[in-house]
Amino acid sequence: MLHSIETRSLSKSFGPVTAVDDISFTVNAGEIFGFLGPNGAGKSTTMMILTTLLKPTSGQALVSGFDVLTQAKKVRQNIGYVQQESTVDEYLTGRENLLLQARLNHIPKNQINKRIDDILELIELSDKQNDPVVTYSGGMRKRLDIAGGLLHYPKVLFLDEPTVGLDIQTRRKIWEYIKKIHTEFEMTIFLTTHYMEEADQLCDRIGIIDHGKIQVIDSPQNMKNSMGNEIITLVTQDVLSHDSFLSELEKIETINKINKDNDKLVLFASKGTEVIPKIFQISSRLGIKINSISLTTPTLDDVFISYTGHEIRSDDSGFDRKREHAKMKRLRA
Ligand SMILES: Nc1ncnc2c1ncn2[C@@H]1O[C@H](COP(=O)(O)OP(=O)(O)O)[C@@H](O)[C@H]1O
Ligand SMILES: [Mg+2]
DSSP states (O other): OOEEEEEEEEEEEETTEEEEEEEEEEEETTOEEEEEOOTTSSHHHHHHHHTTSSOOSEEEEEETTEETTTSHHHHHHHEEEEOSSOOSOTTSBHHHHHHHHHHHTTOOHHHHHHHHHHHHHHTTOGGGTTSBGGGSOHHHHHHHHHHHTTTTOOSEEEEESTTTTSOHHHHHHHHHHHHHHHHHHTOEEEEEESOHHHHHHHOSEEEEEETTEEEEEEOHHHHHHHTOOEEEEEEESSGGGOHHHHHHHHTOTTEEEEEEETTEEEEEESSHHHHHHHHHHHHHHHTOOEEEEEEEOOOHHHHHHHHHSSOOOOSSOOOOHHHHHHHHHHHHO
């Protein structure tokens, strides 16, 4: 099977709010695919449809080849889902949490201990497995959460904002674990994030989602390349007197524009890293000394702004499911 996930015109409304608006996309088997978008963009809602926890208002979704509406049980057997908020029991130990999870997932009794040992080793929690989770750091808890989603060896792993709220060092650590898991288990990973760097570092392909709509899907590199020119800034000794240098530079096809500014040349190029060696060849041939050279490439931030018209907002709060659940509980009590 080629596609691990496929949606066709998927939509989800909550009363007047259209959270997911007619989205169609595919995720290839084995890739790490990410939804990048601000709070309230519709990321979690899409994920909850794909994990069979919410029913779409319209449209269709297949996960691991099974329909989320008509074959929900099959879908659930093939996926792991790690929610944004931790679901582990703080007063149990790490290992006890995984034992509980293993039983919930109907893992054959004679395999449980071995699987837990292996996974604890993979996420480097073996030596803390008998400590109560209440003593764990945020990063350790997240690793345990992810471990819980892996015990039944799912084909597709869903991670909703896997590093939200963690400090940057811990976040980077979690990225390493995610990459390790991806290689070890050869699974498809679908994650959501509003961190540019996370999408950039982890994902083979990204869908930028805003107001329930997918604006663009591509690899981070292609997205950045599509932004056009990279900028090479070159400082030489007295460039203006070297007309031949300029006319040679102009012959390089991937240089699209040159600005002169005293001893500084600013080159706009489509493949900056390939242009730089050529510049050095020309300068050494002509005996021109280059004092410094720098390359600026477009970032994913530039890409995001160009497709959505705004910067990613990480401060405003989207739909807070935890708060909403607490409210419902109070209302019911
Ligand atoms: N259960 C719900 N009831 C009402 N509105 C909801 C519910 N879940 C999500 N929403 C709304 O749907 C939109 C998308 O939310 P969500 O999928 O949680 O976004 P994201 O995960 O990208 O932050 C938001 O406007 C949010 O307020
Ligand atoms: Mg969310």
